[in-house]
Every structure is written in C-alpha cells, then in structure tokens.
Amino acid sequence: MKVLSVVGARPQLVKLAPIAAAFAETEHQHVIVHTGQHYDADLSDVFFTGLGIPDPDVHLGVGSGSHGVQTGSVLSAMDPVLEREQPDWVLVYGDTNSTLAGAVAAVKQHIRVAHLEAGLRSFNRRMPEEHNRVLTDHAADLLLCPTEEAMRHVANEGLAERSVLVGDVMVDVCMKVRDDVLAGAGIRPELPAGIDPDQPYLLATLHRAENTDDPERLAGMLEALASLPVPVALLAHPRLVSRAEKFGLKLTQGALHSGRPLPYAGMVAAVLGSAGVVTDSGGLQKEAYLLGRPCTTLRPETEWPETLVDGWNHLVPEPQSFADFTSLATRAAPAAERGAPYGDGQAARRVVDVLGKS
Numbered sequence: 001m002k003v004l005s006v007v008g009a010r011p012q013l014v015k016l017a018p019i020a021a022a023f024a025e026t027e028h029q030h031v032i033v034h035t036g037q038h039y040d041a042d043l044s045d046v047f048f049t050g051l052g053i054p055d056p057d058v059h060l061g062v063g064s065g066s067h068g069v070q071t072g073s074v075l076s077a078m079d080p081v082l083e084r085e086q087p088d089w090v091l092v093y094g095d096t097n098s099t100l101a102g103a104v105a106a107v108k109q110h111i112r113v114a115h116l117e118a119g120l121r122s123f124n125r126r127m128p129e130e131h132n133r134v135l136t137d138h139a140a141d142l143l144l145c146p147t148e149e150a151m152r153h154v155a156n157e158g159l160a161e162r163s164v165l166v167g168d169v170m171v172d173v174c175m176k177v178r179d180d181v182l183a184g185a186g187i188r189p190e191l192p193a194g195i196d197p198d199q200p201y202l203l204a205t206l207h208r209a210e211n212t213d214d215p216e217r218l219a220g221m222l223e224a225l226a227s228l229p230v231p232v233a234l235l236a237h238p239r240l241v242s243r244a245e246k247f248g249l250k251l252t253q254g255a256l257h258s259g260r261p262l263p264y265a266g267m268v269a270a271v272l273g274s275a276g277v278v279t280d281s282g283g284l285q286k287e288a289y290l291l292g293r294p295c296t297t298l299r300p301e302t303e304w305p306e307t308l309v310d311g312w313n314h315l316v317p318e319p320q321s322f323a324d325f326t327s328l329a330t331r332a333a334p335a336a337e338r339g340a341p342y343g344d345g346q347a348a349r350r351v352v353d354v355l356g357k358s
C-alpha cells in the first residue's frame with residue numbers, strides 16, 4: 001500500500017509524527033507532501049527535527065494568502081504530484097486550508113481520501129476551520145474519528161458507514177513526549193523574557209482569525225490577559241504578531257510577556273511547568289487536559305467538549321467583559337479524575353491498520 005500524507009500547518013505536523021512512525025514499522029510506502037502553508041522555522045522545521053519526522057518528499061511552497069488563493073494554490077499544485085505518485089490513499093489531517101485542498105485534489109483524480117480527525121464540529125459557520133472540516137468529511141471515503149462524539153456527528157450527517165473510531169493521535173505523541181520530559185531529558189522551554197519558570201505562571205496562545213482580526217476584540221483580550229495577577233507567558237503565533245503590529249497593540253504589557261512559539265517538546269514542558277493554560281487553540285486545550293492543567297478557552301464553543309467535564313476546561317468568549325475571568329483563569333486544577341475520552345495512545349497504529357484493510 002502507498003499512502004500520501006498532505007500536511008502544511010503546525011498542528012498537522014504534530015499529528016504526522018506518530019503516523020509517520022507507525023508507517024515506518026510496516027512495509028507500506030508513506031509519501032509526505034508539505035504544502036508550505038506554514039513556512040516559518042518556528043511553525044514547521046522545528047517540528048520535523050524535534051519529532052523525528054522524515055523530511056517531506058515533496059514541498060509545494062504555497063505560503064500565505066487569502067483563503068481562496070491559499071486553497072487554490074495547493075489544489076493546483078497537487079495535480080502533478082498525484083499523477084506521478086498514484087497513491088492508494090491520500091491522508092489529510094484536521095481542518096486547515098491544506099486539508100480541504102488535499103482532499104479535493106485527490107477526489108478529482110479518483111484517489112481514495114482518508115480524513116484523520118474527522119467528525120469534529122464547532123457548529124460555528126463563521127470559522128474557516130468549520131467549512132474545511134465539514135467539506136472534507138463529505139468528500140472523504142474513510143473518516144478516521146478521534147472520539148465517540150465525532151462518531152455521533154458524522155452519523156448525524158449520514159456518514160456512519162464510512163467512519164471508524166480510531167482514537168486521537170495527539171494522545172500518542174503527547175504522552176510519549178510527556179514521558180521524555182518527566183524522565184529529565186533536559187528539555188527546558190524557552191519561555192518569554194520576564195517569566196520565571198520556577199514561579200507560578202499561566203501559558204497563553206491566541207491565533208484564531210475570530211480573535212485576532214478585529215482590533216477592538218484583540219485589544220480587549222490582550223488587556224484582560226495583561227490584568228491577571230499572575231505572569232502570563234504568551235507564545236505568539238506569527239498571525240498574532242502581524243495583527244498586533246498592524247493595529248498598534250502591545251503583546252508585552254502588564255502581566256503579559258510575549259515570546260516565540262515553542263517546539264513541541266518545549267510546549268509540553270511549558271504546560272507541565274505552568275499553573276494553567278489560556279488559549280483559543282484546539283490542540284492546546286487537549287494537551288492541557290492530557291497533562292492535567294486547567295484550561296480557559298477564549299472561544300464560545302469547543303470541538304473537544306470532553307475537556308469541559310468536571311471543569312478541566314472553561315469557555316470564556318469575552319474575557320474583557322466577564323467579571324469572573326481572573327478567578328477562572330487562575331483556578332486550581334480540579335480534583336476530579338480525568339477519563340480517557342481520547343483513546344489509549346495507539347491511534348496511529350490503528351490508522352495504518354485500517355487503511356491497509358480498507
């Protein structure tokens with residue numbers, strides 16, 4: 001079997017790591033295509049080196065652009081690659097523009113598509129990710145779902161026959177890296193200047209278009225974070241940096257100290273070292289949950305509702321006008337045990353197995 005993975009953005013590289021490792025244990029051929037949606041070393045290269053992912057076989061180099069330009073560029077650049085490679089499966093990951101373009105390119109050439117992390121829904125039609133994941137699920141031949149909830153969503157949309165519950169590959173990678181960090185592999189995260197790693201701090205990220213692209217909303221969120229009574233390490237995505245510059249907003253102010261995004265192991269170490277997480281990232285909400293740190297999510301909804309159980313995660317769409325934001329963001333970890341809604345850490349092996357048998 002020959003499987004061609006299409007990746008392009010940071011969270012896809014994290015998911016690719018356990019998949020590439022699982023393929024390496026088999027005779028199957030695995031081809032990696034990097035679309036180039038993310039091109040900064042902080043968002044791309046460090047994930048290949050840090051997570052031991054083989055270099056991409058093909059790099060499309062599409063870069064940034066409007067949704068139409070970015071999606072269209074990947075779509076047209078994929079044509080010759082698929083004609084040449086003729087894979088048995090195209091495997092697409094998550095919900096980015098690279099995901100949708102990879103799926104559509106394959107469908108047009110009658111190549112079977114498998115969607116990893118299928119069935120997630122925010123039901124918020126304003127999110128570009130929601131369009132990408134719904135359209136990709138309906139184009140795909142095989143829906144690889146991470147949770148029971150995702151299975152229910154695809155069943156409600158008439159896609160049950162094409163779906164399989166495999167668990168979440170993020171558990172595979174997160175638990176492995178956590179064990180390395182705890183085993184004292186010497187991983188010290190480079191936290192922003194002004195953050196003392198030996199004193200309590202909160203870890204924050206903010207990158208969603210809904211939060212970063214409106215100047216008033218972004219200013220309000222930054223002020224709310226800056227007024228917290230604990231130092232806040234803000235790991236700034238380039239999108240946040242560019243919007244803050246454009247709107248004349250300071251990313252370092254009050255309690256807020258901004259620095260560069262971290263490689264994956266550094267991120268896991270930074271979560272483990274923190275008192276809690278404040279974020280609008282899907283991946284980080286789940287990493288906080290898996291690593292046992294309370295999370296406050298700056299969005300009106302989440303695709304990972306399992307994290308909300310027992311208060312491990314709380315949704316705060318408007319921290320600037322939410323009176324209890326301070327006590328919520330600085331709350332202690334709940335005493336309740338967490339279940340294992342995201343699987344057993346063997347999802348990637350299951351994915352390879354299901355592809356081989358389908």
Ligand code: UD1
Pocket residue numbers: 009010011037038039040043064065070095096097098128129207209237238239242
């Ligand atoms: C994309 C995904 C989002 C995912 C996120 C993870 C879509 C629609 N969104 O959002 O689901 O959560 O990746 O990070 O696909 N930029 C750089 N360097 C880079 C990449 C981006 O400076 O290497 C800047 C550019 O100003 C660019 C902006 O970030 O215009 C947005 O990049 P883009 O790839 O369009 O989306 P993300 O916000 O990263």
